Amino acid sequence: MPNVNSAASAAGPAGFNALGAAEAEAELLACCASRAFARAVAARRPYPDLAGLTAAAGAAVRDLAWPDVQEALAAHPRIGEPPREGGRAAPPSPARIGEPPRDGGRAARETSWSRQEQSGVDTAGRTVLDGLAEGNRAYEERFGHVYLVCATGMTAEEMLSRLRERLRNDDATERDVVRAELARITCLRVAKLLGDAP
Template identity: 65%
Template sequence: MLNVDSAPPVPGLDAFNAQGAEEAEAGLLACCASRVFAREVAALRPYRDLDRLAEVAEAVVLGLDWSGVREALAAHPRIGEPPREGSPAAGSEPSGDRERPSGKHSGRPPERHPAREAAWSRGEQAGVDTAGREVLDRLAEGNRAYERRFGHVYLICATGLSAGEMLARLTERLGNDEDTERDVVRTELAKITRLRLAKLLGAAP
């Protein structure tokens, strides 16, 4: 009998569960470029379904200390600007070809895939593609004002948002105090991470 409560199968979940630690962490870094996040989420495999993986990932993101959040933010382009395809997250370095024994970790930083991250960022920010010059200029000005105020890039889960909506939320968030804004940033990072996990495992286009 079919279990109607079971989650639909996710194409890449079994492979993700079976990967060596470094390979799994490399994929996770494309979803959230914090090494602590990647290490903790990879270490808790296997996951029974995507929902459980997403729940764990969200909890880890929300529990990151601020240095971990800043590391993740460094991989995100400014809203309205092209992704930086060649820029690794802070502290990561090329690792080259190597054996990846299943379930073991060599101690080297996992290899990231910035081209994949850049492609995802372009898709997530598709709302700026049709924006007029005035809105783009105001976004650029808002980005600068935000970075002066908070010291890091303006992060928003941009999927499905127009450039005008991104700008309106940026303007609203400029009124936050630092603690409030850090909570908002963690929440937005968790949303982005959840969407990217589905892409990583082939459960989303």
């Protein structure tokens, strides 16, 4: 299976449109780990440009059934914790020595993106990190899933403040917030997939 990250990056939407359905779905899973999302977005190809693809990706996330959102959430590490090999995100498929991973590097790419997105915690002090750990536990106990926020460009203090605010949401409100955050993350990752974002 070719590594679409280099193919799609070089050719943009045209490279993505040219992939087979299974390859396109596999690459979209690095952007949002819901199989229903990947099927829906891949099936709507071709996309004329990145804007069309990101609009479709955002709409597909907002249209997901809640179990599909939960599937996507399971791939995200807790805020303030590094992505773990074999942790929440699916590990890469084994490959023979000298061959690229069978997932085309999707798991490694997703881990790298998570680290970039959460880079605001890299300089956080112990008090803030402890607050995030405590907040993550309270959030998961309250809502039954990982706290998800589009952390790109946020400080650890901002992530913690937002977490504490969201703990006051009722279930329906929080599900709406989660969908919006997941859509934002997904759109940013689609741009990264096509090489149009740092």
